[in-house]
Amino acid sequence: MDEQGVKVKNPWHRPVVIFLAAVIIVGIIIMVAISVVQNKPLHQKYKYGIVLDAGSSHTSVFIYEWPAEKENNTGMVRQKHTCNVQGKGISSYSANPQGAGASLQECMEEAKQKIPAHRHPETPVYLGATAGMRLLRMENEEASDKVLDSVAHSLKSYPFSYQGARIISGQEEGAFGWITVNYLSKNLRKPTGTLGALDLGGASTQITFVPQQNIESYDNSIDFRLYGNDYHLYTHSFLCYGKDQALKLSMGKKLESTLKADETDPIELRDPCFHPGYNFTRTVPNVFNTPCMKEMKLANETFFHVGLGNWSQCQQSIRKVFNTINCPYSRCSFNGVFQPSVYGDFGAFSAFFFVMDFLNLTSDTLATTKQKLAAYCSTPWKKIVENHPNIKEKYLSEYCFSATYILTLLEDGYKFTSNNWKDIRFIKKIGDSDAGWTLGYMLNLTNMIPAEAPDTPLMPYGGYVTFMFLFSLLILVLLLLVYFYFRRSTRTGQKDII
Ligand SMILES: O=c1[nH]cnc2c1ncn2[C@@H]1O[C@H](COP(=O)(O)OP(=O)(O)O)[C@@H](O)[C@H]1O
Numbered sequence: 413m414d415e416q417g418v419k420v421k422n423p424w425h426r427p428v429v430i431f432l433a434a435v436i437i438v439g440i441i442i443m444v445a446i447s448v449v450q451n452k453p454l455h456q457k458y459k460y461g462i463v464l465d466a467g468s469s470h471t472s473v474f475i476y477e478w479p480a481e482k483e484n485n486t487g488m489v490r491q492k493h494t495c496n497v498q499g500k501g502i503s504s505y506s507a508n509p510q511g512a513g514a515s516l517q518e519c520m521e522e523a524k525q526k527i528p529a530h531r532h533p534e535t536p537v538y539l540g541a542t543a544g545m546r547l548l549r550m551e552n553e554e555a556s557d558k559v560l561d562s563v564a565h566s567l568k569s570y571p572f573s574y575q576g577a578r579i580i581s582g583q584e585e586g587a588f589g590w591i592t593v594n595y596l597s598k599n600l601r602k603p604t605g606t607l608g609a610l611d612l613g614g615a616s617t618q619i620t621f622v623p624q625q626n627i628e629s630y631d632n633s634i635d636f637r638l639y640g641n642d643y644h645l646y647t648h649s650f651l652c653y654g655k656d657q658a659l660k661l662s663m664g665k666k667l668e669s670t671l672k673a674d675e676t677d678p679i680e681l682r683d684p685c686f687h688p689g690y691n692f693t694r695t696v697p698n699v700f701n702t703p704c705m706k707e708m709k710l711a712n713e714t715f716f717h718v719g720l721g722n723w724s725q726c727q728q729s730i731r732k733v734f735n736t737i738n739c740p741y742s743r744c745s746f747n748g749v750f751q752p753s754v755y756g757d758f759g760a761f762s763a764f765f766f767v768m769d770f771l772n773l774t775s776d777t778l779a780t781t782k783q784k785l786a787a788y789c790s791t792p793w794k795k796i797v798e799n800h801p802n803i804k805e806k807y808l809s810e811y812c813f814s815a816t817y818i819l820t821l822l823e824d825g826y827k828f829t830s831n832n833w834k835d836i837r838f839i840k841k842i843g844d845s846d847a848g849w850t851l852g853y854m855l856n857l858t859n860m861i862p863a864e865a866p867d868t869p870l871m872p873y874g875g876y877v878t879f880m881f882l883f884s885l886l887i888l889v890l891l892l893l894v895y896f897y898f899r900r901s902t903r904t905g906q907k908d909i910i
C-alpha cells in the first residue's frame with residue numbers, strides 16, 4: 413500500500429477538539445485549585461489546651477482540642493475530656509496548702525495520657541480560681557497565696573506549658589461564661605442576637621447579657637470587639653450568692669431570729685426549706701464560718717435543724733437575704749446593684765442546671781414550676797431518700813432550698829417574669845462542651861477570637877459542593893463529546909484509508 417497517497421485525518425488537529433481539550437484541562441485545574449483552597453490543610457493537625465476550674469466546691473480539669481489551621485474560626489474548639497478532681501475545692505486546703513497541689517495529680521496524669529506526647533510542650537495550662545478563693549483571700553490572704561503557690565508548683569511539674577494560676581475576678585467569670593456560650597452556639601459571627609449567661613456556683617453567681625438600656629455603672633460594663641462586631645455587655649457577679657453561701661446566709665438569719673425569740677437549750681431551727689421529717693444536728697460555727705456573715709458568738713455550739721417542707725414560707729425566708737430597699741440607680745437587681753431589664757434568651761448553667769434538671773423543672777412555665785416545687789418540698793424526707801437511694805444525702809436534702817433560691821433569685825432578684833421565663837434555657841452542654849467560663853478564658857488568653865473577622869473560605873460549603881458537582885458534570889459531558897467526536901473522525905479516517 414502506498415502510504416504517501418493516503419491522508420489520515422488526525423482528530424487532534426480539528427479546532428473543536430482543541431477547544432474542548434483546552435476547556436477540560438482548564439476545568440480540571442480550576443477544580444483542583446478550588447478544592448485545595450477550600451480544604452487546606454488536607455491532613456488536620458490538632459492542638460490542645462488545658463484549663464482547671466478551681467471552684468468553691470470542687471476542681472475540674474478541662475482539655476480542649478482544635479484543628480491547628482482553623483483556630484480563628486468560631487466553634488472550632490471542642491472539649492475533648494474532663495476530669496473531676498477528687499475531694500473538695502482548693503480553698504478548703506487553707507490549713508494544709510500542700511494538699512491542694514497534690515489533689516490535682518490524678519487528673520493531670522490523665523491529661524498526659526489524653527494529649528499526644530509530642531504536643532505536651534506547646535499545650536498551655538491555666539488554672540482559674542473563683543469565689544471560694546475570693547472568700548479565702550478576704551479571710552486570710554496569706555493562706556490563699558499559699559494555696560495558689562501549691563497548685564502552681566504542682567502544675568509546673570507536668571510537661572505542659574504552664575501559663576499561670578490565679579484568682580479570676582467576678583467580671584471575668586461572667587464575661588468568659590458569656591463568650592463560651594456564644595462561641596459554642598456560633599452566635600459571634602452572625603447578625604442574630606446573642607445568648608445571655610446565668611452561672612450559679614456554690615459561692616457566687618453571675619449574670620451577663622447585652623442590654624437594651626444604657627449601663628449606668630462603670631463596674632458592670634464590658635466592651636468586646638470579636639470577629640469584627642462590637643459587643644457592649646452588662647455583667648455582675650454576686651459574691652456570697654452562690655447556692656452554698658446563700659444557704660448559710662438564709663440559715664444564719666433564721667438562727668438569729670430563733671435565738672432572739674427563744675434562748676432555750678437545745679436550739680431548734682425550724683426550716684421551711686427542708687423536708688418534713690428531716691432532723692439533723694449541726695454546729696453553729698458551721699453556719700457562720702464564712703466572711704459572708706458577721707460571726708455570731710453562741711454558747712450553744714449545736715442546734716437541731718428541723719425540716720417543715722413549706723415552699724411559700726421558704727421563699728419568704730429566702731427573700732430576706734436580698735436587700736431590695738436601696739437603689740442608687742434608675743433600676744437595681746438587689747443589694748444596690750444596677751441592672752438593666754433582662755433582654756433576649758439566656759443560657760443558665762452550672763448549679764442552675766444541676767438543680768432544675770434533677771427536679772425535672774427545665775421546661776415548665778413559671779406557674780407550673782412553682783406548683784411542682786411546692787409539692788416536692790412538702791414530700792416527707794423519708795420518701796425522698798427512698799426514691800433516690802443513690803444520691804448523696806447532702807445534695808438531696810438541699811434541692812428544695814436550692815430550687816426555691818433559684819426561683820427567687822431569677823424572679824425577685826433579676827426580675828424575670830412569667831412572660832420571659834421561657835427565654836431561660838437550663839443547659840449543661842452545648843454540643844460536646846460544657847457551658848462555663850473556662851473555654852472563654854482559654855480562647856481569650858490564646859488570642860483565638862480575633863477582633864476582626866478572619867478570612868472566610870472561598871465559598872460556603874453548600875455552594876462549594878454544588879459548584880464542584882455541576883463542574884464535574886460539565887466535564888463529563890465534554891469528555892463524552894470528545895469521545896464521540898474521536899469515534900466519528902476515526903471512522904471517517906478509516907473510510908478515507910479504504
Ligand atoms: O450534681 C449536682 N447536684 C447539685 N449541685 C451540684 C451538683 N454538682 C455540682 N453541684 C453544685 O454546683 C455548685 C458549683 O459551684 P462551684 O464549685 O463552681 O463554685 P463557684 O463557681 O462559686 O466557685 C456547687 O454548689 C455544687 O455543690
Ligand SMILES: [Ca+2]
Nearest residue numbers: 467542613762
Ligand atoms: Ca463555678
